[in-house]
Amino acid sequence: MMTPNERMTSRLGLWLWRFWAMTLKELIQLGRDGLLVFAIAYLFLFDTYMAGNVGMNLNNAVVVVHDADQSAASRELIYRFQPPYFKQGGEVADVRTGQRLLDTGGALVVLDIPPRFEHDLLTGRPTAVQVQVDAANTVLGFLAASYSSQIIGQYGFDQALARLGQSASALENVPIVQSEHRVWYNPNQKDAWFMPLSELLVVITIMSIMLPAAAAVREKERGTIEQLLVTPLSSLQILLPKVVAMTLVILLGTAASLGLVLHGAFDFPMKGSLTLFFTVTALYAFTTAGLGLYIATIARNLAQAALLAILVLMPMIFLSGAWTPPEAMPAGLRQAMYLSPLYHFIEMGYGILLKGAGLEVLWDSLLGLTLLGAGIFGFGVHRFRRQFG
Amino acid sequence: MNLRRILAVSYKEWREIVRDRLFLSLAFVVPSALMLIFGYGLTLDVEHIPFAVVDHDKSAASRDYLHRYIDSRYFDYRGELASEREIEPLLADSRIRLAIVIPPRFGERLAQGRAVAVQTLIDGTFPFRTSSSQGYVVAINAAYNTEQLSRYIAARLGVPPATAQAMAQPVTVEMRYMFNQAIRSTWSIASVLVMFVLMITPPFLTALGVVREKENGSIYNIYASTVTRGEFLIGKLTPYVGISLLNFLILWLFATRLFGAPFKGDPLFFALASTVFVVCTTGIGLLVSLLVRTQVAAMMLTVVVTIVPSVLYSGLLVPIASMDPMGQFEAHLFPAMYYADIVLGSFLKGVGLDVLWGKVLALAIYAFVLWTASFLLFNKRPKA
Numbered sequence: 001m002m003t004p005n006e007r008m009t010s011r012l013g014l015w016l017w018r019f020w021a022m023t024l025k026e027l028i029q030l031g032r033d034g035l036l037v038f039a040i041a042y043l044f045l046f047d048t049y050m051a052g053n054v055g056m057n058l059n060n061a062v063v064v065v066h067d068a069d070q071s072a073a074s075r076e077l078i079y080r081f082q083p084p085y086f087k088q089g090g091e092v093a094d095v096r097t098g099q100r101l102l103d104t105g106g107a108l109v110v111l112d113i114p115p116r117f118e119h120d121l122l123t124g125r126p127t128a129v130q131v132q133v134d135a136a137n138t139v140l141g142f143l144a145a146s147y148s149s150q151i152i153g154q155y156g157f158d159q160a161l162a163r164l165g166q167s168a169s170a171l172e173n174v175p176i177v178q179s180e181h182r183v184w185y186n187p188n189q190k191d192a193w194f195m196p197l198s199e200l201l202v203v204i205t206i207m208s209i210m211l212p213a214a215a216a217v218r219e220k221e222r223g224t225i226e227q228l229l230v231t232p233l234s235s236l237q238i239l240l241p242k243v244v245a246m247t248l249v250i251l252l253g254t255a256a257s258l259g260l261v262l263h264g265a266f267d268f269p270m271k272g273s274l275t276l277f278f279t280v281t282a283l284y285a286f287t288t289a290g291l292g293l294y295i296a297t298i299a300r301n302l303a304q305a306a307l308l309a310i311l312v313l314m315p316m317i318f319l320s321g322a323w324t325p326p327e328a329m330p331a332g333l334r335q336a337m338y339l340s341p342l343y344h345f346i347e348m349g350y351g352i353l354l355k356g357a358g359l360e361v362l363w364d365s366l367l368g369l370t371l372l373g374a375g376i377f378g379f380g381v382h383r384f385r386r387q388f389g
Numbered sequence: 390m391n392l393r394r395i396l397a398v399s400y401k402e403w404r405e406i407v408r409d410r411l412f413l414s415l416a417f418v419v420p421s422a423l424m425l426i427f428g429y430g431l432t433l434d435v436e437h438i439p440f441a442v443v444d445h446d447k448s449a450a451s452r453d454y455l456h457r458y459i460d461s462r463y464f465d466y467r468g469e470l471a472s473e474r475e476i477e478p479l480l481a482d483s484r485i486r487l488a489i490v491i492p493p494r495f496g497e498r499l500a501q502g503r504a505v506a507v508q509t510l511i512d513g514t515f516p517f518r519t520s521s522s523q524g525y526v527v528a529i530n531a532a533y534n535t536e537q538l539s540r541y542i543a544a545r546l547g548v549p550p551a552t553a554q555a556m557a558q559p560v561t562v563e564m565r566y567m568f569n570q571a572i573r574s575t576w577s578i579a580s581v582l583v584m585f586v587l588m589i590t591p592p593f594l595t596a597l598g599v600v601r602e603k604e605n606g607s608i609y610n611i612y613a614s615t616v617t618r619g620e621f622l623i624g625k626l627t628p629y630v631g632i633s634l635l636n637f638l639i640l641w642l643f644a645t646r647l648f649g650a651p652f653k654g655d656p657l658f659f660a661l662a663s664t665v666f667v668v669c670t671t672g673i674g675l676l677v678s679l680l681v682r683t684q685v686a687a688m689m690l691t692v693v694v695t696i697v698p699s700v701l702y703s704g705l706l707v708p709i710a711s712m713d714p715m716g717q718f719e720a721h722l723f724p725a726m727y728y729a730d731i732v733l734g735s736f737l738k739g740v741g742l743d744v745l746w747g748k749v750l751a752l753a754i755y756a757f758v759l760w761t762a763s764f765l766l767f768n769k770r771p772k773a
Contacts, residue, residue, distance in 0.1 A: 033682065154531075175537050210692070221684075302601070306593050314426065325517065
């Protein structure tokens with residue numbers, strides 16, 4: 001005869017044993033699917049690596065010049081369009097050729113210097129330089145316009161000072177404001193310190209919804225869920241191991257990506273606590289899986305599950321600030337961002353790893369993530385148990 | 390090739406799609422939903438950047454200078470801080486993205502006719518936001534300096550203010566934005582979104598098609614039938630190409646009617662080029678479906694080949710011209726980039742086949758390779 005105490009421990013032991021067996025089953029099932037493992041590894045390693053080569057900065061944009069003046073002054077202005085932002089694309093004989101180059105994508109900026117440019121400068125008559133920018137791609141167009149006006153503005157400013165008999169070294173004696181910029185956390189504005197991490201956090205989101213959803217729907221579609229339901233396993237013992245197994249896979253992938261890609265390839269500064277980061281990642285992956293479980297209750301087959309996952313994932317990623325800065329969101333949607341768990345996760349990811357912030361600063365994001373996550377997970381589990389309880 | 394057998398396979402596939410009500414509705418709901426969400430929300434006009442100031446001077450001059458930032462629609466004023474030490478926690482918590490520090494004796498130095506340095510601290514997490522904010526700061530500062538300089542010239546040379554103004558700004562810039570006059574992101578983005586959605590949804594519709602029959606075992610009906618492999622593949626995919634073309638039409642209407650994107654190109658050319666693209670993207674799903682053994686793997690592999698490249702390597706957010714050689718190489722591997730050029734050319738630039746023939750050819754070759762590879766991979770006599 002067992003004492004009640006012993007019965008308790010053996011029941012807990014049995015629970016844990018069954019739990020572990022199911023988790024192991026999920027992991028083995030995943031491991032045997034070679035192409036699935038390849039896809040997961042690709043997303044965690046290669047994809048984050050490729051994202052590091054992608055940047056939203058203006059880089060060697062081709063500038064074509066129509067120089068109607070052909071003077072020293074016009075050449076000096078042209079000369080100021082330099083790498084890294086710009087690249088000289090040569091001269092064109094007339095403006096129409098320049099516009100054709102804009103059409104075909106052969107140039108991004110056409111600089112049109114009027115005749116008598118130098119003459120006007122020397123005689124103190126105002127003159128205007130025309131800049132045509134291909135704004136079809138808004139990012140490039142905006143940056144190219146902004147940098148060109150900076151260059152031309154600075155050129156005009158220097159000319160004005162020169163006419164006053166002031167050289168650049170005597171700037172001290174003119175009442176102007178020199179704007180000095182210090183960029184924190186990413187001083188050289190390397191896109192390689194932004195894109196790979198944001199890509200990694202997106203990949204974690206995709207995995208934590210799709211993998212548990214697929215694992216559950218697969219059993220439904222093939223009918224093996226019936227086999228599980230007639231075993232002594234409770235519905236929690238069926239669904240939790242799926243989530244735990246996928247969370248373990250995600251944590252492993254995250255560790256590999258951080259170590260090999262972010263640290264290894266891009267020298268990403270890991271300023272904050274890695275323990276905190278992995279704890280948050282585990283919490284995020286685990287709770288977001290609730291959405292996957294919910295999808296699994298709606299879908300009858302994997303084709304439906306895949307489309308439902310896209311329908312859930314895209315707005316969630318989009319409203320997170322992973323692809324566009326939150327400051328670029330229209331006013332109404334900026335409030336909706338707080339509902340995307342990924343928004344809080346990204347704040348914490350960059351806060352911990354790049355800014356070196358700890359819980360004393362990030363507690364509100366953690367609170368948001370926990371509350372949202374608990375709600376989502378509770379909802380998913382509730383639906384799942386109602387269907388299979 | 391026997392047309393009757395192709396039609397029979399297509400009809401069987403079509404019945405299956407229609408009977409799966411949820412799948413059928415999702416096949417139309419997902420593209421439209423993506424178009425609406427992204428169309429309304431995806432802008433790159435960075436505005437309302439939250440910032441704080443540290444004013445060690447507290448003079449009329451410093452307040453005048455700072456008000457140029459506070460009154461700008463690009464910045465959102467979040468208050469004044471007592472010292473630089475308070476900046477760091479606010480930046481770390483993303484409560485502000487930028488801080489301006491005015492040194493002591495700011496107004497005094499300017500009044501004495503001497504230059505003064507103002508420091509701006511910027512959160513560098515998101516480089517695109519950083520360069521945009523920097524651009525705004527430089528522009529506001531330059532406008533202030535031009536005023537200062539013209540006042541200085543007027544005082545020193547004793548010329549009237551208008552002359553001084555002209556002398557302070559001898560060169561003006563006439564900026565002209567081609568193809569997108571108001572530099573409205575909505576225009577260019579609504580058109581590129583047609584590409585984005587057509588890149589993502591068709592592969593997801595088709596990727597599970599063949600592998601599902603394999604997993605369920607219904608593929609043996611095909612193996613045992615007189616249908617050849619070419620007939621099977623064409624018949625199987627025709628309904629999905631049809632659905633995607635219908636979606637293309639819906640997306641085009643959204644872009645032009647709802648988002649008001651101008652369509653300057655030739656509709657017939659655009660429709661034909663889009664058909665080639667849809668054949669291409671359904672072909673991606675088909676190839677994935679034939680490569681994998683399980684539906685789960687098909688799902689994840691489709692994520693790999695669609696979502697990621699269509700966001701990163703199509704020019705939707707990131708211009709391909711500004712990528713590293715490695716990124717450009719990867720961009721050329723996916724069809725999204727070629728079609729993005731066709732979309733932008735047709736919508737905003739009004740160019741046609743004479744300029745874009747190369748891109749259409751690339752898509753056609755892409756489609757041909759995908760379909761040939763699928764044909765070779767599919768075998769009616771499976772090993773083991």
